[in-house]
Amino acid sequence: MSADNKTSEPLFSKKNKKLITDPLTDNNPVTIQVLGICSALAITVQVSQAIVMSLSVLFVIIMGNLIVSLLRNLIPSRIRIIVQLLVVASLVIIVDQVLAAFQPDLSAKLSVFVGLIITNCIIMGRLEAFAMANKPWPSILDGLGNGLGYGAILILVAVFRELFGSGTLMGIPIFGNSLPGEESGLYTIGYQNNNLMILPPMALIITGIIIWVQRARNKALIEEH
């Protein structure tokens, strides 16, 4: 992929489409590259939190990719990591402040995790590996793809954890009322929410199962050792 490809190509050429679809499937940043695991553990207890986290990461990774890509010919290579870090950190602070001003309840729930987007290795990884060597448009698509790939796994894990850990989805009870003394639905016949689902280790186990299922379906993804 040459950065100075002079031949004009359509905005959604085959190559560009692959930038979006690859991270969703065979090159998923979470399940294949096994990056960004910390936030997958921390923020997947409720689907609504996972969605906001995904959107925040999506914003930061697209904007970060775009800015670094625009500056790529100017950034001195000796301080490029610091420059990338600065860009990401500034974007994260913007997200944090905007959430605190316009979505205070969500902001309180996400608390420190928004700040931790800075340490999400997917973002730094894409800036260093892709945006530093590619034009703005492909960089935006790459950010979009990786952000969506990350978000898809985050939300999938959150669906399992919220459904079996709290019996709800997006806060809406699915199995009935679990409150002691006023049970309804499944809880009347002895069903119990699984508290283990809420604890961080279960996020790791679910992510592991997703990785296993994905590699079992596509043997080409299994690394040779």
Added chain:
Amino acid sequence: MAINKESTSFTFGFAIVLVVVLGLILATLSEALKKRTEDNVKIKKQLDILSAMIDVEKEGITRSNAEEEFPNYINLEDAIILNHKGELKKTDENLEAFDVDIKKENRDKTLSNEDKNYPLFIAKGKKIDKTKYIIPVVGKGLWGPIWGYICLKEDMNTILGVSFDHKTETPGLGAEINKAFFMDRWKDSKIMDQQGSFVKYEVVKDNSGAIKGDSRIDGITGGTITSKGVEEMVNRSLKIYSNYFRNLNSK
């Protein structure tokens, strides 16, 4: 390009320009959103105070109308500040009870007990038929701060309701302290016995706290440290405030 972008001077220049530009953007944004963010914090506090006393949702109070509704319940001019013995504290006249940051004071290790402020909100607004008393409390959970408000009925003894909240307790476990089922367990209990001495609350595990109206409260399974944190926070604060109410009653 004429400039050598790997030269030391260009590297320095680039770094300086980038930092200044990013700094300017962030500072502008922060200033622009400051008012909104501060209002949000204030409104959240008003909602928290009210929800110890009334069902905020049922009364139709949301973030958007909290500021208009709050004075219908609580007149902040009635609010007072106590000291650690439960006596009226002589404070700076500009210090409003609502603005006392007890979270910060509780965290501040250099602040002596004598200097700490204990605000008390008195609810006798036009939507209240009998005067209620609202006590702010703050303590430590498992991962971070926990806080809340305890509302006493007009007898200055019976708990009408509580509202607890937390910053980072474990979801589904300790975080459940802000759920209705846990907060309801505190209702109708008395903070003082008939002789007027303070009755300690006890968070228990053996389900003996199921009876409403006594000072044994069922803790949250799997959230022991948070539950114990609530117990410590409630006891430490109520002990101080009970002194004030006892003196008020004996007069």
